[in-house]
Amino acid sequence: MGRKATVNLNLPTGMRARKRKTRNGIVTWYYFDTGGKPRKEIPLGNDYVKACQKWSELLLQKLDKAHQVTFVQALQRYILEVIPTKKSKTQRENRYQAKNLNLFFGGNTPVLLEDIDAGHIREYFKWRHKAPVAANREIALFNHIWTYCRPAHWGYTSKESPSKDIKRNKEQPRDVYVEDYIYSTLYKYGCQDLRDAMEIAMMLGQRPCDTAKIHTDHIQKGVLTIKQNKTSHALRFVVTKRLQDIITRRAPHGGFLFLNNRKRKMTTENLRDRFDIARSLAIQNHPEHAEELAQIQFRDLRAKSATDKSLASSEEEASKLLGHASVNMTKKVYIRRTRPLMPFEHSDGEIAEQT
Template identity: 35%
Template sequence: MDMARIPTVNLNLPKGMRKRKQRSGKTYYYLETGTDKRKEISLGDDYYEAIKKYADAKQTNTENVAVLTLKDALTAYFKSRKYLDLAERTRDDYKACEPKILEFFNDPPAVLETIEASHIQEFMEWRGAESKRRANYEHSVISIAWNYARRKGLTNKPNPCEGVPKFELKARDVYVDDDVYLAVYEMACDPVRDAMDIAYLSGQRPADVFKMDETAIKDGFLNIVQNKTKAKLRLRVEADLKIVIDRILERKRKNPVYSLALICDEKGKRITQDAIAQRFRKIRKKVITKYPKMATVLRNFQFRDLRAKSATDIFEKEDIKRAQALLGHTDPETTEIYVRSVSGQQVSPTLPSTKIRSAIISRAS
């Protein structure tokens, strides 16, 4: 008499569902029909869609046929068009959150239906002990993946991240003064100098700086579509910005490789934001050795601070509207908050009464 074999693998697959890895490396899922010929119905190569098709075939709900974990939800989201349509930098940032999330929630694997708000709170306390900022970011990624899983019908359980507060963090308030800027600039290589010049003169976020191409320069304007907000800017290529771009183009013509990217390495190839960041950190260490009295401010100087320097310098020399336009903010109040966080709000001294003013003047004469 034949006895059914007790499964020891693929325990997240419901009864009658099988998976097979093909020579191509892809895994496909099948539903046994129960006929004598062991006929199977193909459910495709996507696990989550296969579970839904299985549930439809069995006329039941997905939570009744599969043990879906938080890892499953993350995997589903990272394969989704919603994720793939994000900017490359955002995708990389989201994916970088996965290891720590799984370190906490995948040993053993945490089933979606068992995760409560209290578990998210425990994660925040555990992760926050190392980095509150990263804990907040990973909280967001868990929430995004969970909401995606709900929309796809992988779970009906409410998002446990709701009601679990993130850490309150102080806004970054670093202003890079000219001496600090020039100390780094003095020892920087050409690609880093190019990147610093373009970032400061354009006032754009690093991600937008490193995607700039020659093809975006038309009729005397550098056309920019910001990754984060999708705001469109037409930046006049004039004055110092024109000097910098002309200098870059002239040097690029001498390189063995010609790339359309504005920021290139010494061979003429497009250089990434991460590559410049690595060079920037090495240069900063050398500058600290040369100028030990500036060590504290130099350690606080990050490439992204050039956007704040640009906005602050424009605000102090001109007005908030000019700074707002360059940064691409829709609301001037956003620019004011941004600028004041790094340089402080501009205020006037007390206007004294006539008697007190007379006393002050008499002491000065």
């Protein structure tokens, strides 16, 4: 058994990094280790991204000859080639999900793609029984990796995904609704940054990441345009007097509306920290509402905005506000209250006359 690597742990299996002295100083060159004795290494160049691409091509050639592709090998290629093309948040989530997939299908005896069947997927759900929702997301990633393994992409297998007919864990959509008195309580204990962010989140109904990135350059001729991070859908909002007041107060000379303590664009983490402080203060001072307050997160303001919009106008208008392509998504996940029903009442004396 060879020595366990202690450096360059980010490199995929079979890639080596070597320091080389050049006229411009020390440069890192990458090589593909073909294995065997004597060792043979194929140069991949000194550009990490291009080296990874060449590594994938050489690995594919090697695997094609052996016809012994494991899921872990396919996963490594997916991490190098596919995940970097996704949004930053999705990349972080996928890398975390990949660790669990690698742990289950890897280990001392990595499972061959051709040997994976529905039984493995059922066992995976049992293995991840303490995190049923996360297990659903991980198997969704497994399914996407398998799609790339099919003939239309990498050609590792012609089998359909073993997860195709396996029932996923049941998920319950979040149903927390921020009542007006709870909103007022949180607003009372929030700093000015949080108060303004809460108001804008309520007015525009956008995700925390899209709320935090608003810049005055996004406003042209009285219209604020927000390009959603998740969908790239561009929404246009009329800058009302109340919205303009907040913008003027926050960025009188232009720039991002929300800045952190270092005067840089505020992140969603910065926003969440401010919300957590306000919620803790609210719980301390209003223990009678502690249970309700403890459940609230900043992201719930998007659902409150959609719900209140639907009650004041319509579900279709609420869907447009959130930037959804289908009103069904808005109704299923974000509208958390319906219009109150009028109770049925007999006219005065009607029953008495019948008796």
